[in-house]
Amino acid sequence: MSAARDVVTSPDGATRRPGRAEPYTFDSLVEVAARAFLERGYDATSMEDLSRAAGITKSSFYHHVSGKEALLRGALDRALDGLFGVLAEPRALEGPPVARLRHIVRRQVEVLGTELPYVTLLLRLRGNTETERWALGRRREFDQAVAALVREATDAGATRPDLDPVVAARLLSGTVNSLIEWYRPERLALADLVDAVERQVFDGLLGG
Amino acid sequence: MSAARDVVTSPDGATRRPGRAEPYTFDSLVEVAARAFLERGYDATSMEDLSRAAGITKSSFYHHVSGKEALLRGALDRALDGLFGVLAEPRALEGPPVARLRHIVRRQVEVLGTELPYVTLLLRLRGNTETERWALGRRREFDQAVAALVREATDAGATRPDLDPVVAARLLSGTVNSLIEWYRPERLALADLVDAVERQVFDGLLGG
DNA sequence: TCGCGCCGAACGATCGTTCGGTGGGTAGAG
DNA sequence: CTCTACCCACCGAACGATCGTTCGGCGCGA
Numbered sequence: 001m002s003a004a005r006d007v008v009t010s011p012d013g014a015t016r017r018p019g020r021a022e023p024y025t026f027d028s029l030v031e032v033a034a035r036a037f038l039e040r041g042y043d044a045t046s047m048e049d050l051s052r053a054a055g056i057t058k059s060s061f062y063h064h065v066s067g068k069e070a071l072l073r074g075a076l077d078r079a080l081d082g083l084f085g086v087l088a089e090p091r092a093l094e095g096p097p098v099a100r101l102r103h104i105v106r107r108q109v110e111v112l113g114t115e116l117p118y119v120t121l122l123l124r125l126r127g128n129t130e131t132e133r134w135a136l137g138r139r140r141e142f143d144q145a146v147a148a149l150v151r152e153a154t155d156a157g158a159t160r161p162d163l164d165p166v167v168a169a170r171l172l173s174g175t176v177n178s179l180i181e182w183y184r185p186e187r188l189a190l191a192d193l194v195d196a197v198e199r200q201v202f203d204g205l206l207g208g
Numbered sequence: 209m210s211a212a213r214d215v216v217t218s219p220d221g222a223t224r225r226p227g228r229a230e231p232y233t234f235d236s237l238v239e240v241a242a243r244a245f246l247e248r249g250y251d252a253t254s255m256e257d258l259s260r261a262a263g264i265t266k267s268s269f270y271h272h273v274s275g276k277e278a279l280l281r282g283a284l285d286r287a288l289d290g291l292f293g294v295l296a297e298p299r300a301l302e303g304p305p306v307a308r309l310r311h312i313v314r315r316q317v318e319v320l321g322t323e324l325p326y327v328t329l330l331l332r333l334r335g336n337t338e339t340e341r342w343a344l345g346r347r348r349e350f351d352q353a354v355a356a357l358v359r360e361a362t363d364a365g366a367t368r369p370d371l372d373p374v375v376a377a378r379l380l381s382g383t384v385n386s387l388i389e390w391y392r393p394e395r396l397a398l399a400d401l402v403d404a405v406e407r408q409v410f411d412g413l414l415g416g
Numbered sequence: 417t418c419g420c421g422c423c424g425a426a427c428g429a430t431c432g433t434t435c436g437g438t439g440g441g442t443a444g445a446g
Numbered sequence: 447c448t449c450t451a452c453c454c455a456c457c458g459a460a461c462g463a464t465c466g467t468t469c470g471g472c473g474c475g476a
Binding site for chain 2: 040043158171188202203206
């Protein structure tokens with residue numbers, strides 16, 4: 001549908017224009033798959049659907065991809081890389097807890113917006129296969145890192161005292177993650193969304 | 209697993225004790241199904257899984273239920289009845305907008321807690337079948353009613369002026385709905401959850 | 417001539433659903 | 447009370463459809 005590179009550099013270093021059409025890289029097929037999974041759900045999307053969306057037959061599709069679960073794994077990798085990349089940023093590691101939390105929330109919203117189909121896939125997992133359980137484990141790591149930061153801010157007296165840090169962290173993550181249910185980049189600029197989420201999460205509907 | 213009534217009144221009015229075991233009513237099987245859908249997802253749950261969870265064979269299961277989609281429909285009905293029941297309550301219809309919104313949020317959290325499997329099913333729909341699209345339509349009605357109330361509160365000057373009512377309503381619904389991803393009644397009393405959600409939604413992490 | 421991208425056809429497995437039959441409890445007639 | 451006809455919850459087996467996946471071959475560019 002998009003993102004068609006004109007030229008691809010082969011492993012041997014030479015540039016080429018293979019066959020008749022643009023080459024199907026693994027990543028480009030993961031993109032197609034994630035977009036289809038986003039609409040219909042992983043289980044309800046057949047390999048026939050995916051290959052048709054990619055513009056080739058089902059058997060041709062298998063020439064590029066080892067199987068359905070590999071596509072899922074590829075998409076989940078991309079989502080998790082984005083999220084954990086945020087945790088590794090300097091502003092997420094230095095400064096007072098609330099400032100670090102602010103930065104993580106803002107950047108997490110940005111990742112959700114830019115990697116929407118991939119993160120959506122991650123957040124809808126049910127843990128039915130080994131791959132799904134692995135991704136759920138990594139996602140839990142991320143949530144616990146945020147929860148630890150909320151607790152740190154609470155201990156420092158930076159948040160209101162009548163909030164349980166654990167519940168507060170769950171609600172925080174839930175608010176941010178719920179963006180995938182309705183946010184579409186063409187309807188609202190990502191920068192505006194980031195500001196809106198920060199305001200509402202930290203100061204509430206009524207304002208501070 | 210539970211909810212086994214001792215006696216069933218037949219359509220003819222007489223009370224009886226059928227067969228050998230407790231009777232399988234449609235509603236009790238919907239409960240079993242919703243619980244299984246909650247764990248594995250609708251598509252990933254087979255009729256074999258459901259009948260085994262109910263303690264009878266697949267063909268016996270079909271003696272009580274017309275099909276898989278009927279189970280989904282039954283569960284979605286229950287979720288939607290609970291949600292729209294909240295909108296019809298007197299305190300949701302009378303008083304200043306913010307007070308009505310407060311009441312709806314509190315009661316919506318309660319419905320999510322008591323009807324957890326059913327509401328979860330509703331919130332995970334992708335719209336693949338006619339039944340799913342119907343339920344998504346009704347769910348949109350509910351969300352729009354809440355959004356209209358947020359706009360009303362904004363127009364009355366009750367919320368902070370720098371919030372877009374549409375985005376604020378989405379984030380509000382997202383926060384409440386995200387409860388299904390982690391809330392388990394045995395871990396946290398529902399009354400405590402209701403208070404925590406109200407505080408955090410209206411006054412934010414930092415407090416008002 | 418070789419290889420790679422692509423394709424049609426078919427594989428076994430599993431899906432939701434249907435069908436014919438069985439066994440035990442109930443109701444009604446004698 | 448006894449006999450009998452019936453009903454209904456239940457079951458095993460199989461249906462067609464669709465799933466993810468595999469295989470052998472074809473055609474074009476290098």
